[in-house]
Amino acid sequence: MKGIKDITPDEMPGWNIAERTAHALAHAFGFREIRIPIFEKTDLYLRTLGHATDLVEKEMYTFPDRDGTSLTLRPEGTAGVARACIDQRLVPHPASRKLYYLGPMFRHERPQAGRHRQFHQFGVESIGSADPHADIEVIALLWTYLTALRLPGLALEINSLGHPPDRRNYTAALVSFLNGKEAHLCGNCRRRMEINPLRILDCKVPQCRDAMQDAPSLPNFLSPSSRQHFDRVQHGLRILDIPYTLNPRLVRGLDYYVQTTFEVSCSALGAQNAIGAGGRYDGLFQKLGGPAAPGVGFAIGLERVLLALPGDALPPPAPWVFIASFGDKGKAAGLSLLYALRAQHIKADTDHQASTLKTLLRAAHRLGAPFVAIIGDDEVADDRMILRDMTTKEQEIHPLGTATSAIISRLR
RNA sequence: GUGGGUGUAGCUCAGUUGGUUAGAGCGCCGGAUUGUGGAUCCGGAGGUCGCGGGUUCAAUUCCCGUCACUCACCCCA
Numbered sequence: 001m002k003g004i005k006d007i008t009p010d011e012m013p014g015w016n017i018a019e020r021t022a023h024a025l026a027h028a029f030g031f032r033e034i035r036i037p038i039f040e041k042t043d044l045y046l047r048t049l050g051h052a053t054d055l056v057e058k059e060m061y062t063f064p065d066r067d068g069t070s071l072t073l074r075p076e077g078t079a080g081v082a083r084a085c086i087d088q089r090l091v092p093h094p095a096s097r098k099l100y101y102l103g104p105m106f107r108h109e110r111p112q113a114g115r116h117r118q119f120h121q122f123g124v125e126s127i128g129s130a131d132p133h134a135d136i137e138v139i140a141l142l143w144t145y146l147t148a149l150r151l152p153g154l155a156l157e158i159n160s161l162g163h164p165p166d167r168r169n170y171t172a173a174l175v176s177f178l179n180g181k182e183a184h185l186c187g188n189c190r191r192r193m194e195i196n197p198l199r200i201l202d203c204k205v206p207q208c209r210d211a212m213q214d215a216p217s218l219p220n221f222l223s224p225s226s227r228q229h230f231d232r233v234q235h236g237l238r239i240l241d242i243p244y245t246l247n248p249r250l251v252r253g254l255d256y257y258v259q260t261t262f263e264v265s266c267s268a269l270g271a272q273n274a275i276g277a278g279g280r281y282d283g284l285f286q287k288l289g290g291p292a293a294p295g296v297g298f299a300i301g302l303e304r305v306l307l308a309l310p311g312d313a314l315p316p317p318a319p320w321v322f323i324a325s326f327g328d329k330g331k332a333a334g335l336s337l338l339y340a341l342r343a344q345h346i347k348a349d350t351d352h353q354a355s356t357l358k359t360l361l362r363a364a365h366r367l368g369a370p371f372v373a374i375i376g377d378d379e380v381a382d383d384r385m386i387l388r389d390m391t392t393k394e395q396e397i398h399p400l401g402t403a404t405s406a407i408i409s410r411l412r
Numbered sequence: 413g414u415g416g417g418u419g420u421a422g423c424u425c426a427g428u429u430g431g432u433u434a435g436a437g438c439g440c441c442g443g444a445u446u447g448u449g450g451a452u453c454c455g456g457a458g459g460u461c462g463c464g465g466g467u468u469c470a471a472u473u474c475c476c477g478u479c480a481c482u483c484a485c486c487c488c489a
Contacts, residue, residue, distance in 0.1 A: 002480080054487050058413075076489085105489080110413080112483060121489060188486075204485095253488060263489090274489055301489030326447080361449040369449095376447065390449075 003117030050255025073106035086290035123299035136236035153267030159250035170221035276300035320347035322369035324360035327377035
Protein backbone atom coordinates (compact mmCIF):
# COMPACT_ATOMS: atom_id res chain seq x y z
CA MET A 1 0.00 0.00 0.00
CA LYS A 2 1.14 3.49 -0.74
CA GLY A 3 3.12 5.06 2.04
CA ILE A 4 2.83 1.97 4.26
CA LYS A 5 6.11 0.26 5.01
CA ASP A 6 7.33 -2.99 6.47
CA ILE A 7 10.16 -2.67 8.95
CA THR A 8 12.52 -5.54 8.16
CA PRO A 9 14.82 -7.33 10.60
CA ASP A 10 17.79 -5.49 9.10
CA GLU A 11 16.21 -2.17 10.08
CA MET A 12 15.28 -3.21 13.61
CA PRO A 13 18.59 -2.43 15.33
CA GLY A 14 18.10 1.24 14.47
CA TRP A 15 14.51 1.18 15.69
CA ASN A 16 15.54 -0.57 18.88
CA ILE A 17 18.16 2.03 19.72
CA ALA A 18 15.74 4.87 18.93
CA GLU A 19 13.03 3.34 21.10
CA ARG A 20 15.31 2.25 23.93
CA THR A 21 16.78 5.74 24.13
CA ALA A 22 13.28 7.22 24.18
CA HIS A 23 12.16 4.99 27.04
CA ALA A 24 15.35 5.54 29.02
CA LEU A 25 15.45 9.33 28.69
CA ALA A 26 11.73 9.82 29.19
CA HIS A 27 12.00 7.85 32.43
CA ALA A 28 15.10 9.78 33.43
CA PHE A 29 13.09 13.00 33.04
CA GLY A 30 10.27 11.62 35.18
CA PHE A 31 7.80 10.81 32.41
CA ARG A 32 5.70 7.66 32.51
CA GLU A 33 4.51 5.70 29.49
CA ILE A 34 0.90 5.72 28.38
CA ARG A 35 -0.61 3.61 25.62
CA ILE A 36 -3.78 4.83 24.06
CA PRO A 37 -5.96 3.48 21.23
CA ILE A 38 -4.85 3.80 17.67
CA PHE A 39 -8.19 5.28 16.67
CA GLU A 40 -10.63 7.68 18.29
CA LYS A 41 -13.97 9.22 17.52
CA THR A 42 -13.45 11.66 14.66
CA ASP A 43 -15.05 14.37 16.73
CA LEU A 44 -12.04 14.42 19.07
CA TYR A 45 -9.75 15.57 16.29
CA LEU A 46 -12.25 17.98 14.78
CA ARG A 47 -12.56 19.75 18.13
CA THR A 48 -8.87 19.91 18.97
CA LEU A 49 -6.82 20.23 15.81
CA GLY A 50 -8.82 22.97 14.08
CA HIS A 51 -11.19 22.68 11.17
CA ALA A 52 -9.13 24.79 8.83
CA THR A 53 -5.93 22.76 9.18
CA ASP A 54 -4.68 20.65 6.31
CA LEU A 55 -4.55 17.70 8.63
CA VAL A 56 -8.26 17.78 9.30
CA GLU A 57 -9.30 18.94 5.86
CA LYS A 58 -7.63 16.25 3.83
CA GLU A 59 -5.23 14.00 5.69
CA MET A 60 -7.27 11.97 8.15
CA TYR A 61 -8.11 8.30 7.75
CA THR A 62 -11.76 8.51 8.67
CA PHE A 63 -14.26 5.67 8.44
CA PRO A 64 -17.68 4.79 9.87
CA ASP A 65 -18.03 2.26 12.65
CA ARG A 66 -20.75 -0.37 12.22
CA ASP A 67 -23.21 1.80 14.09
CA GLY A 68 -22.35 4.80 11.95
CA THR A 69 -20.08 6.57 14.44
CA SER A 70 -17.28 8.30 12.60
CA LEU A 71 -13.87 7.02 13.67
CA THR A 72 -10.40 8.23 12.70
CA LEU A 73 -6.99 6.61 12.85
CA ARG A 74 -4.97 8.90 15.10
CA PRO A 75 -3.05 11.51 13.09
CA GLU A 76 -1.15 12.73 16.17
CA GLY A 77 -0.91 11.87 19.83
CA THR A 78 -1.73 14.92 21.93
CA ALA A 79 -5.49 14.88 21.46
CA GLY A 80 -5.75 11.21 22.38
CA VAL A 81 -3.55 11.60 25.44
CA ALA A 82 -5.62 14.57 26.61
CA ARG A 83 -8.82 12.57 26.14
CA ALA A 84 -7.33 9.64 28.07
CA CYS A 85 -6.24 11.94 30.91
CA ILE A 86 -9.79 13.23 31.23
CA ASP A 87 -11.44 9.82 30.95
CA GLN A 88 -9.03 8.20 33.42
CA ARG A 89 -8.98 11.22 35.74
CA LEU A 90 -5.20 11.34 35.59
CA VAL A 91 -4.80 15.08 35.94
CA PRO A 92 -5.33 15.26 39.70
CA HIS A 93 -2.56 12.71 40.27
CA PRO A 94 0.86 14.33 40.41
CA ALA A 95 2.53 11.13 39.22
CA SER A 96 0.41 10.99 36.09
CA ARG A 97 0.98 14.48 34.74
CA LYS A 98 4.13 13.75 32.79
CA LEU A 99 3.40 11.19 30.14
CA TYR A 100 5.08 9.82 27.05
CA TYR A 101 4.00 7.58 24.23
CA LEU A 102 5.51 5.72 21.34
CA GLY A 103 3.59 4.38 18.40
CA PRO A 104 2.12 4.66 14.91
CA MET A 105 0.23 7.66 13.53
CA PHE A 106 -1.68 7.90 10.27
CA ARG A 107 -1.97 10.69 7.73
CA HIS A 108 -3.16 10.41 4.15
CA GLU A 109 -0.43 12.34 2.35
CA ARG A 110 1.64 11.75 -0.75
CA PRO A 111 4.67 9.84 0.47
CA GLN A 112 8.18 11.17 0.05
CA ALA A 113 11.51 10.96 1.81
CA GLY A 114 10.82 10.89 5.56
CA ARG A 115 7.07 10.98 5.13
CA HIS A 116 4.80 7.97 5.20
CA ARG A 117 1.09 7.40 5.67
CA GLN A 118 1.76 5.22 8.66
CA PHE A 119 4.63 6.68 10.63
CA HIS A 120 5.80 6.54 14.21
CA GLN A 121 6.16 9.18 16.84
CA PHE A 122 7.78 9.44 20.22
CA GLY A 123 5.93 12.17 22.09
CA VAL A 124 5.63 13.57 25.57
CA GLU A 125 2.96 15.63 27.30
CA SER A 126 3.56 17.58 30.47
CA ILE A 127 0.19 18.43 31.93
CA GLY A 128 -0.93 20.68 34.74
CA SER A 129 1.89 23.18 34.92
CA ALA A 130 1.89 26.60 33.32
CA ASP A 131 5.35 27.25 34.68
CA PRO A 132 8.10 28.01 32.15
CA HIS A 133 10.07 25.18 33.68
CA ALA A 134 7.60 22.75 32.15
CA ASP A 135 8.43 24.19 28.72
CA ILE A 136 12.13 24.01 29.49
CA GLU A 137 11.89 20.42 30.65
CA VAL A 138 10.06 19.31 27.53
CA ILE A 139 12.41 21.13 25.17
CA ALA A 140 15.40 19.78 27.10
CA LEU A 141 14.13 16.22 26.74
CA LEU A 142 13.58 16.76 23.01
CA TRP A 143 17.09 18.15 22.59
CA THR A 144 18.74 15.57 24.85
CA TYR A 145 17.08 12.74 22.97
CA LEU A 146 18.16 13.91 19.53
CA THR A 147 21.69 14.72 20.59
CA ALA A 148 22.03 11.46 22.55
CA LEU A 149 21.48 9.68 19.26
CA ARG A 150 24.17 11.92 17.77
CA LEU A 151 22.02 13.10 14.89
CA PRO A 152 23.96 15.57 12.74
CA GLY A 153 22.86 19.06 11.71
CA LEU A 154 20.29 19.73 14.42
CA ALA A 155 18.87 23.23 14.89
CA LEU A 156 16.32 24.30 17.49
CA GLU A 157 14.03 27.22 16.74
CA ILE A 158 11.59 28.68 19.23
CA ASN A 159 8.87 31.27 19.21
CA SER A 160 5.96 32.47 21.27
CA LEU A 161 2.47 32.92 19.93
CA GLY A 162 1.35 34.57 23.15
CA HIS A 163 -1.96 34.13 24.88
CA PRO A 164 -5.04 33.84 22.67
CA PRO A 165 -5.83 37.57 23.05
CA ASP A 166 -2.27 38.45 21.97
CA ARG A 167 -2.66 36.25 18.98
CA ARG A 168 -6.02 37.74 18.09
CA ASN A 169 -4.56 41.27 18.23
CA TYR A 170 -1.63 40.25 16.11
CA THR A 171 -3.79 38.41 13.59
CA ALA A 172 -5.96 41.53 13.22
CA ALA A 173 -2.88 43.69 12.67
CA LEU A 174 -1.52 41.23 10.16
CA VAL A 175 -4.74 41.13 8.17
CA SER A 176 -5.02 44.90 8.06
CA PHE A 177 -1.39 45.09 6.95
CA LEU A 178 -2.08 42.63 4.15
CA ASN A 179 -5.32 44.28 3.05
CA GLY A 180 -4.70 45.64 -0.40
CA LYS A 181 -1.60 43.51 -0.82
CA GLU A 182 -3.52 40.38 -1.87
CA ALA A 183 -2.16 40.68 -5.38
CA HIS A 184 1.37 40.09 -4.09
CA LEU A 185 0.47 36.85 -2.32
CA CYS A 186 0.33 33.33 -3.70
CA GLY A 187 -3.07 31.74 -4.11
CA ASN A 188 -2.57 29.65 -1.04
CA CYS A 189 -1.88 32.67 1.14
CA ARG A 190 -4.86 34.56 -0.23
CA ARG A 191 -6.94 31.65 1.03
CA ARG A 192 -5.04 31.68 4.34
CA MET A 193 -6.02 35.30 4.92
CA GLU A 194 -9.55 34.02 5.41
CA ILE A 195 -8.95 30.89 7.43
CA ASN A 196 -5.60 31.13 9.21
CA PRO A 197 -3.58 34.30 8.53
CA LEU A 198 -0.76 33.27 10.85
CA ARG A 199 0.27 30.56 8.45
CA ILE A 200 1.23 33.20 5.88
CA LEU A 201 4.22 33.86 8.13
CA ASP A 202 5.99 30.67 7.21
CA CYS A 203 5.04 30.54 3.55
CA LYS A 204 8.11 29.75 1.49
CA VAL A 205 7.00 31.36 -1.77
CA PRO A 206 9.51 34.21 -2.46
CA GLN A 207 6.86 36.75 -3.44
CA CYS A 208 5.03 36.14 -0.19
CA ARG A 209 8.24 36.57 1.79
CA ASP A 210 8.81 39.87 -0.02
CA ALA A 211 5.28 41.02 0.67
CA MET A 212 5.73 40.15 4.34
CA GLN A 213 9.00 42.06 4.62
CA ASP A 214 7.53 44.94 6.60
CA ALA A 215 4.72 43.01 8.23
CA PRO A 216 4.06 43.62 11.91
CA SER A 217 6.22 41.43 14.12
CA LEU A 218 4.53 38.89 16.34
CA PRO A 219 6.85 39.47 19.36
CA ASN A 220 5.71 43.09 19.54
CA PHE A 221 2.20 41.92 20.29
CA LEU A 222 3.02 39.73 23.26
CA SER A 223 1.42 40.79 26.52
CA PRO A 224 3.80 41.42 29.44
CA SER A 225 2.98 38.06 31.01
CA SER A 226 3.52 36.20 27.72
CA ARG A 227 6.79 38.01 27.23
CA GLN A 228 7.92 37.17 30.74
CA HIS A 229 7.02 33.54 30.28
CA PHE A 230 8.96 33.38 27.04
CA ASP A 231 11.95 35.16 28.57
CA ARG A 232 12.10 32.66 31.40
CA VAL A 233 11.94 29.76 28.96
CA GLN A 234 14.92 31.21 27.09
CA HIS A 235 16.77 31.85 30.33
CA GLY A 236 16.39 28.17 31.23
CA LEU A 237 17.61 27.02 27.84
CA ARG A 238 20.71 29.17 28.19
CA ILE A 239 21.46 27.74 31.62
CA LEU A 240 21.21 24.25 30.14
CA ASP A 241 23.43 25.21 27.20
CA ILE A 242 20.77 24.25 24.70
CA PRO A 243 21.46 26.26 21.55
CA TYR A 244 18.42 27.86 19.98
CA THR A 245 17.49 30.60 17.58
CA LEU A 246 14.44 32.81 17.78
CA ASN A 247 12.14 32.48 14.80
CA PRO A 248 9.27 34.96 15.08
CA ARG A 249 7.68 33.27 12.09
CA LEU A 250 7.55 29.80 13.58
CA VAL A 251 3.86 28.94 13.51
CA ARG A 252 2.65 25.45 14.15
CA GLY A 253 0.05 23.72 12.02
CA LEU A 254 -2.42 22.83 14.72
CA ASP A 255 -4.86 25.26 16.27
CA TYR A 256 -4.39 24.25 19.91
CA TYR A 257 -0.96 25.80 20.32
CA VAL A 258 -0.45 28.96 22.39
CA GLN A 259 2.59 30.63 23.94
CA THR A 260 5.80 28.67 23.38
CA THR A 261 6.28 26.79 20.12
CA PHE A 262 9.43 25.06 18.99
CA GLU A 263 10.79 22.91 16.23
CA VAL A 264 14.02 20.99 15.67
CA SER A 265 15.11 20.57 12.09
CA CYS A 266 17.83 18.29 10.80
CA SER A 267 19.89 19.33 7.82
CA ALA A 268 20.69 15.71 7.02
CA LEU A 269 17.09 15.05 6.04
CA GLY A 270 16.24 16.83 2.80
CA ALA A 271 12.93 18.50 2.17
CA GLN A 272 11.02 17.09 5.14
CA ASN A 273 13.56 18.29 7.67
CA ALA A 274 11.38 18.83 10.74
CA ILE A 275 12.40 16.01 13.04
CA GLY A 276 10.63 17.05 16.22
CA ALA A 277 8.32 19.85 17.24
CA GLY A 278 5.81 20.91 19.79
CA GLY A 279 4.50 23.66 21.96
CA ARG A 280 2.16 24.73 24.70
CA TYR A 281 -1.58 23.97 24.55
CA ASP A 282 -3.14 25.54 27.61
CA GLY A 283 -6.74 25.55 26.38
CA LEU A 284 -6.92 22.00 25.11
CA PHE A 285 -8.36 20.28 28.15
CA GLN A 286 -11.18 22.76 28.56
CA LYS A 287 -11.99 22.48 24.90
CA LEU A 288 -12.52 18.77 25.52
CA GLY A 289 -14.75 19.39 28.49
CA GLY A 290 -12.12 18.42 31.04
CA PRO A 291 -10.64 20.27 33.97
CA ALA A 292 -8.71 23.40 33.10
CA ALA A 293 -5.17 22.16 32.77
CA PRO A 294 -2.30 23.77 30.92
CA GLY A 295 0.07 21.54 29.00
CA VAL A 296 3.14 21.45 26.85
CA GLY A 297 4.56 18.65 24.74
CA PHE A 298 6.43 17.55 21.67
CA ALA A 299 6.38 14.81 19.05
CA ILE A 300 9.36 13.34 17.24
CA GLY A 301 9.08 11.55 13.89
CA LEU A 302 10.93 8.30 14.37
CA GLU A 303 11.29 7.52 10.65
CA ARG A 304 13.14 10.81 10.35
CA VAL A 305 15.29 9.95 13.34
CA LEU A 306 16.18 6.67 11.64
CA LEU A 307 17.05 8.45 8.41
CA ALA A 308 19.48 10.72 10.19
CA LEU A 309 20.86 8.12 12.59
CA PRO A 310 24.60 7.72 12.02
CA GLY A 311 25.68 4.16 11.27
CA ASP A 312 28.05 4.01 14.21
CA ALA A 313 25.22 4.81 16.61
CA LEU A 314 24.15 1.20 16.34
CA PRO A 315 25.41 -1.05 19.13
CA PRO A 316 27.52 -4.03 18.04
CA PRO A 317 25.43 -7.19 17.80
CA ALA A 318 25.46 -9.35 20.90
CA PRO A 319 27.79 -12.34 20.66
CA TRP A 320 26.27 -15.75 20.17
CA VAL A 321 27.26 -19.29 19.36
CA PHE A 322 26.62 -21.55 16.40
CA ILE A 323 26.39 -25.24 17.21
CA ALA A 324 28.26 -27.30 14.60
CA SER A 325 27.45 -30.88 15.47
CA PHE A 326 27.64 -33.88 13.17
CA GLY A 327 27.54 -37.65 13.33
CA ASP A 328 24.81 -39.46 15.29
CA LYS A 329 26.33 -38.98 18.71
CA GLY A 330 27.65 -35.54 17.91
CA LYS A 331 24.23 -34.32 16.74
CA ALA A 332 22.59 -35.61 19.90
CA ALA A 333 25.11 -33.86 22.13
CA GLY A 334 24.82 -30.69 20.03
CA LEU A 335 21.04 -30.70 20.36
CA SER A 336 21.27 -30.86 24.15
CA LEU A 337 23.80 -28.06 24.24
CA LEU A 338 21.73 -25.92 21.86
CA TYR A 339 18.66 -26.00 24.09
CA ALA A 340 20.59 -25.76 27.34
CA LEU A 341 22.06 -22.47 26.14
CA ARG A 342 18.72 -21.15 24.93
CA ALA A 343 17.16 -21.94 28.30
CA GLN A 344 19.80 -19.63 29.79
CA HIS A 345 18.73 -16.85 27.36
CA ILE A 346 21.94 -17.26 25.38
CA LYS A 347 21.48 -16.90 21.65
CA ALA A 348 22.42 -20.22 20.09
CA ASP A 349 21.52 -21.52 16.64
CA THR A 350 22.52 -24.08 14.07
CA ASP A 351 21.76 -25.24 10.54
CA HIS A 352 19.91 -28.53 10.55
CA GLN A 353 20.53 -29.02 6.81
CA ALA A 354 24.31 -28.95 7.07
CA SER A 355 25.81 -32.33 7.91
CA THR A 356 29.55 -31.96 7.45
CA LEU A 357 31.90 -29.76 9.40
CA LYS A 358 32.70 -27.84 6.23
CA THR A 359 29.09 -26.97 5.47
CA LEU A 360 28.39 -26.25 9.12
CA LEU A 361 31.24 -23.77 9.34
CA ARG A 362 30.18 -22.16 6.09
CA ALA A 363 26.65 -21.79 7.47
CA ALA A 364 28.05 -20.31 10.68
CA HIS A 365 30.10 -17.83 8.72
CA ARG A 366 27.16 -16.76 6.62
CA LEU A 367 25.04 -16.20 9.70
CA GLY A 368 27.82 -14.08 11.13
CA ALA A 369 28.37 -16.29 14.17
CA PRO A 370 31.28 -15.02 16.26
CA PHE A 371 31.69 -18.40 17.99
CA VAL A 372 31.15 -22.00 16.92
CA ALA A 373 30.85 -25.04 19.16
CA ILE A 374 32.17 -28.07 17.30
CA ILE A 375 30.93 -31.48 18.40
CA GLY A 376 31.51 -34.60 16.28
CA ASP A 377 31.44 -38.23 17.24
CA ASP A 378 35.14 -38.03 18.15
CA GLU A 379 34.46 -35.25 20.62
CA VAL A 380 31.62 -37.15 22.24
CA ALA A 381 33.86 -40.20 22.57
CA ASP A 382 36.46 -38.07 24.35
CA ASP A 383 33.82 -36.16 26.33
CA ARG A 384 34.89 -32.77 24.96
CA MET A 385 33.77 -29.89 22.79
CA ILE A 386 35.75 -27.46 20.64
CA LEU A 387 34.86 -23.77 20.98
CA ARG A 388 36.12 -21.85 17.95
CA ASP A 389 36.48 -18.08 17.85
CA MET A 390 35.59 -17.25 14.25
CA THR A 391 37.50 -14.00 14.07
CA THR A 392 40.80 -15.13 15.65
CA LYS A 393 40.43 -18.82 14.61
CA GLU A 394 41.54 -19.78 18.11
CA GLN A 395 40.04 -22.97 19.47
CA GLU A 396 39.69 -24.08 23.06
CA ILE A 397 38.64 -27.48 24.35
CA HIS A 398 36.12 -27.95 27.15
CA PRO A 399 34.57 -31.02 28.74
CA LEU A 400 31.02 -31.61 27.51
CA GLY A 401 29.75 -31.48 31.06
CA THR A 402 30.75 -27.84 31.48
CA ALA A 403 30.20 -26.77 27.87
CA THR A 404 27.24 -24.55 28.69
CA SER A 405 28.96 -22.57 31.41
CA ALA A 406 32.20 -22.38 29.39
CA ILE A 407 30.35 -20.86 26.45
CA ILE A 408 28.42 -18.44 28.63
CA SER A 409 31.57 -17.11 30.26
CA ARG A 410 33.32 -16.89 26.89
CA LEU A 411 30.49 -14.82 25.37
CA ARG A 412 30.68 -12.21 28.08
C1' G B 413 -4.40 17.15 -4.68
C1' U B 414 -0.13 18.95 -8.47
C1' G B 415 4.57 18.12 -11.08
C1' G B 416 9.27 15.41 -12.41
C1' G B 417 12.07 10.72 -12.48
C1' U B 418 12.35 5.40 -12.52
C1' G B 419 10.32 0.20 -13.36
C1' U B 420 15.11 -5.66 -17.03
C1' A B 421 17.90 -11.97 -12.30
C1' G B 422 17.49 -11.93 -4.96
C1' C B 423 20.42 -6.78 -5.08
C1' U B 424 22.90 -2.69 -8.15
C1' C B 425 22.56 -1.87 -13.16
C1' A B 426 23.95 -2.56 -18.87
C1' G B 427 21.11 -3.51 -23.36
C1' U B 428 23.90 -0.66 -29.52
C1' U B 429 19.18 3.42 -35.42
C1' G B 430 13.15 -1.91 -33.04
C1' G B 431 15.80 -7.90 -35.28
C1' U B 432 16.13 -14.11 -33.75
C1' U B 433 19.30 -18.21 -27.68
C1' A B 434 18.31 -10.55 -22.92
C1' G B 435 23.88 -9.66 -20.31
C1' A B 436 27.53 -8.07 -16.23
C1' G B 437 28.98 -7.39 -11.09
C1' C B 438 27.60 -8.84 -6.30
C1' G B 439 24.73 -12.59 -3.90
C1' C B 440 22.98 -17.76 -3.93
C1' C B 441 23.85 -23.28 -4.92
C1' G B 442 27.59 -27.03 -6.19
C1' G B 443 32.72 -28.64 -7.01
C1' A B 444 38.43 -28.35 -6.48
C1' U B 445 39.62 -36.47 -2.47
C1' U B 446 38.53 -38.19 2.92
C1' G B 447 36.59 -33.41 10.10
C1' U B 448 37.63 -26.59 9.81
C1' G B 449 34.36 -20.91 7.20
C1' G B 450 36.18 -16.21 4.47
C1' A B 451 40.41 -15.99 -0.71
C1' U B 452 41.09 -17.97 -5.74
C1' C B 453 39.53 -20.99 -9.81
C1' C B 454 35.66 -23.89 -12.31
C1' G B 455 30.57 -25.00 -12.96
C1' G B 456 25.21 -24.13 -12.06
C1' A B 457 20.34 -22.35 -10.96
C1' G B 458 17.47 -17.98 -11.47
C1' G B 459 14.12 -13.12 -15.72
C1' U B 460 5.82 -13.09 -17.40
C1' C B 461 11.96 -7.26 -19.50
C1' G B 462 5.84 -3.74 -13.83
C1' C B 463 0.84 -4.65 -16.14
C1' G B 464 -2.70 -3.83 -20.33
C1' G B 465 -3.43 -2.21 -25.13
C1' G B 466 -1.58 -0.05 -29.86
C1' U B 467 1.92 0.62 -34.24
C1' U B 468 5.04 -3.13 -36.91
C1' C B 469 6.79 -8.84 -40.59
C1' A B 470 9.18 -8.16 -35.69
C1' A B 471 8.81 -4.31 -29.34
C1' U B 472 12.98 -4.62 -23.38
C1' U B 473 13.45 -0.64 -27.26
C1' C B 474 8.34 3.51 -30.34
C1' C B 475 3.06 5.39 -28.76
C1' C B 476 -1.20 5.46 -25.23
C1' G B 477 -3.18 3.97 -20.71
C1' U B 478 -2.54 1.93 -15.92
C1' C B 479 -0.11 0.46 -11.42
C1' A B 480 4.05 0.65 -8.25
C1' C B 481 8.25 3.00 -6.37
C1' U B 482 10.79 7.56 -5.82
C1' C B 483 11.84 12.89 -5.41
C1' A B 484 9.74 17.63 -5.08
C1' C B 485 5.40 21.19 -4.32
C1' C B 486 1.66 21.64 -0.53
C1' C B 487 1.82 20.47 4.45
C1' C B 488 3.86 18.24 8.40
C1' A B 489 7.03 14.75 12.70
